[in-house]
Amino acid sequence: MGAAPDYPASERQVQARRNIFLLAFRPMATPSLPGTLTLTRDAGGERLILRGDWTLPYYMALQARANELAGTIAAGAAIDLHDVGAMDTAGAFVVAELLGSQRTQALAQDEALPAARRALLKTVGDAIDTYCTGVRRPRDAGFVVMLERIGNAVESFWKQTLKLLGFIGITLQGFASTVLRPRRWRVTSLVAHLEQTGLDAVPILALLSFMVGAVVAFLGSTALEAYGASVFTVDLIGFAFLREFGVLLTAILLAGRTASAFTAQIGSMKAREEIDAIRTLGLDPVELLVLPRVLALLIALPLLTFVAMIAGIVGGGMVCLAVLKMSPSMFLSMFQADMQLRQFLVGMAKAPVFAFMIAVIGCMEGFKVSGSAQSVGEHTTSSVVQCIFVVILLDAVAALFYMEMGW
Amino acid sequence: MNDDTVIEVRGLTNRFGAQVVHEGLDLDVRRGEIIGIVGGSGTGKSVLLRTIIGLNRPQAGEVRVFGQDLLALPDEKRSLVERRFGVLFQSGALFSSLTVAENVALPLVEHAKLDRVDATRLAGVKLALAGLPVDAGRKSPAQLSGGMVKRAALARALALDPEILFLDEPTAGLDPISAAAFDSLIVTLRDALGLTVFLVTHDLDTLYSTCDRVAVLSQHRVLAVGPIDEVARTDDAWVQAYFNGPRGRAAAKE
Structure with a gap:
């Protein structure tokens, strides 16, 4: 035993197994x-x-x-x-x-x-x-199939865009029809969603931004040291977090955390016919489900963006203290001297737009769920991917716009 | 044990925590019969089915399928016995990532070692046997209606030409016409393929139109077993309410 492989035995085993198999x-x-x-x-x-x-x-x-x-x-x-x-x-x-x-x-x-x-x-x-009569084998023509798939993908992207615009319209219409009627405001639902999407996200968001702030400061101090300008790390952190990172990190985190939750919540309601039940009771699912979520995110995302900015700047400040031996008071006075309020406003202005898009896409994907649990999963994935895509796209557009405007 | 007994349950005890489901339950299923298992909610009909097919380990007692204790067998031999029975789960349990035809072809490819083309052809026959049009094979399970899901699941259960077919509430959720068609399909298949059918059901029409024998689960054991007319005469409040209530009488008249 051992060194030589025992082929005959294993062949016998295979044969025996086969016999058992056939007998079965x-x-x-x-x-x-x-x-x-x-x-x-x-x-x-x-x-x-x-x-x-x-x-x-x-x-x-x-x-x-x-x-x-x-x-x-x-x-x-x-x-x-x-x-x-x-x-x-x-x-x-x-x-x-x-x-x-x-x-x-x-x-x-x-x-x-x-x-x-x-x-x-x-x-x-x-x-x-x-x-079994009249069954035809499906044709298999590679190139045509490829063209067909490309065509389908383009068409579904177009339809998807139309649906998104339509859903934005429905949501805005819902806003318009309820905003002047305080009796139809769903305050309880709004507060619950504020807690889930806003308050509950603070620890993870603060930690994340703090660490990214620290990393940016490290990179900045290392790169700027070559020009003897490492003191401008403060400006780098300030610009980065006020204009871009604060809002972008928050939006991406909420795309993963909140958009997926919205899709899964509404999607499982759709799968269990709860949405249909809402309709048959003469209620409006947009008013009941979408508006509180959109409003909650419109309030929560700017607040969270502020938290992210502060945490990122604190993270950068810690690195400045540790690496550049820059005292907090010096850091703050430089920060105050170089940063204008405009930088903050430019960053913050993007927050409500991102919030609206994330909430709308999350809810819309939920409504697109059909029947099965698998469908809930597929649409949840799709909603996160779309949200992140839209957030980054809008951020790029905004950056171009701000640059042209000289803000 | 008799040669004609394919399933033998002796002294079966199932308990979940403090809740006793079965205690000292005995049951024999004979080759070629359709046996219906009835009982109120929570009397452990589905648990009995899951225990027989080896998905649930009983606290005590013995379950023999083809004279073998599934839970005592090594994996390989157990798999050989498992291929000799087919199971139709209550909600179909079709694999949602595969098409209907692939669902049926899966055991053929895995166990009968057919190549994919042959397996798909044979899967088409099984689907046809279960009463599904061939185009249904290319659909995904999510695209099928409730009755079609049951038929597709039946086709998968029949894929390896099993000797015993376990059906868990096969007509639940079907409209009366589909349910009646399903009942007659089961009888046809039993006659053509020589199947033994173990049927868990609530449906009185199914019991009257298909079953050779009926076993009533009550008070943790099989209260009565035999042809339906005999069982219906059992002196027990639940049995009387079940078979001689308004629905039972209506079903018996047919």
């Missing part, structure tokens, strides 16, 4: 004989002789043999089934397909066969007649 498919305890199919010609005409077990283990061989004989059997050939052992649906299918519908039905009427066999042939024959 045998309904009766009689020994299993492979099914065979022979065509003989003599003075009395053609005889098609079937022997052995016509069962699933021999299906491949029988099917191959039947394919060889297909088309060569004369219409008047006698069919001898009397030596067949066991037969299951796979075997019956081969017989029915070889003989065609009419002769299978004729065979099923043959009184000489056991009743169970006749019933099997009849059932399989009927099933094939009823359902």
Whole structure:
């Protein structure tokens, strides 16, 4: 044992396993004989002789043999089934397909066969007649399929964009119709969502921004040191967090955390027909479900952006203290001297736009869920991807705009 | 044990925490019969089915399928026994990531070692046997109606030509026409394929139109088992209410 691989033993094992396997498919305890199919010609005409077990283990061989004989059997050939052992649906299918519908039905009427066999042939024959006719194999043309997929993707992107615009319209309409009627404001729902999307996100967001602030400060101090300008790390942190990182980090975090939650909440309601129930009760799902979420995020995201800015600047300040030996008071006085209020406003102005888009996309994907739990998962993924895409796209557009305006 | 007994349950006890489901339950299922299992909610019909097919380990007692104790077998042998029965779960349990035809072809590819083309062809036959048009094979399970899901799941249960078919509430959630079609499909398949059918159901029409024998689960055990007319005469409040209530009488009349 050990060094030399024991091929014969393993072959025996395979054979033994195979035997057990074949036995497992045998309904009766009689020994299993492979099914065979022979065509003989003599003075009395053609005889098609079937022997052995016509069962699933021999299906491949029988099917191959039947394919060889297909088309060569004369219409008047006698069919001898009397030596067949066991037969299951796979075997019956081969017989029915070889003989065609009419002769299978004729065979099923043959009184000489056991009743169970006749019933099997009849059932399989009927099933094939009823359902398997007129089946075409789908064409497989690689290039055309590729073009088709590209076309489909473009079309679905276009439809998706239209749907998003439509949903934004519906949401704005909902706002307009409820804003002047305080009785229809869903304050409880709004507060609950504020807590979930806003307050609960503070720790993770603060930690994340603090660390990114520290990293930016490290990078800045290292890169600027070469020019002896490492003191401008303060400006770098200030610009980065006030204009871009504060709002961008918050938006991306909330896209992952909140948009997915909105989609899953609304999606599972859709899957359980709760949305339909809301409609049939004469209520408006947009007013009930979408507006509180959108409003909550419109309030929460700017507040969280402020938290992220502060945390990022504190993180940068800590690194300045540790690496550049810059005292907090010096850091703050430089910060105050170099940063204008404009930088803060420019960053903050993007927050409500991002908030609106994230909430709307999250809710819309929820409404697109159909039926299954799998669909909820798919749309949740899609909503996060779309939110992050839209946030970064809008951020880039905003950066261009601000640059042209000289803000 | 008798040669004709394919399932033998002896002294089965199932408990979940303090809740006793079965206690000393005995049941025999004979080859080629359709046996219906009935009982009120919470009497452990589905638990009994899950125990027999080896998904639930009982606290005590013995379950033998084809004379073998599934839970005592090593994995490989257990798998061989498992291929000899097919299970239709209550909600179909079709794999949602595969098409309907792939669902049926899966056991054929994995166990019968067919290649994909042959398996798909054979899967088409199974779908046809279960009464589904062939185009249904290319759909995903989510695109099927409730009745079609049941039929597709039945086709998958029949994929390996099993000897025993376990059906958990096969007609629940179907309209009466689909349910009746499903009932007659089961009888046809039993006659054609020589199946033994273990049927858990609430549906009185199914019981009357398909079952050779009925077993009533009550008070943690099989209260009565036999042809439906005999069982219906059992002197027990629940049995009387079940078979001789307004719905039971209506079903018996047919």
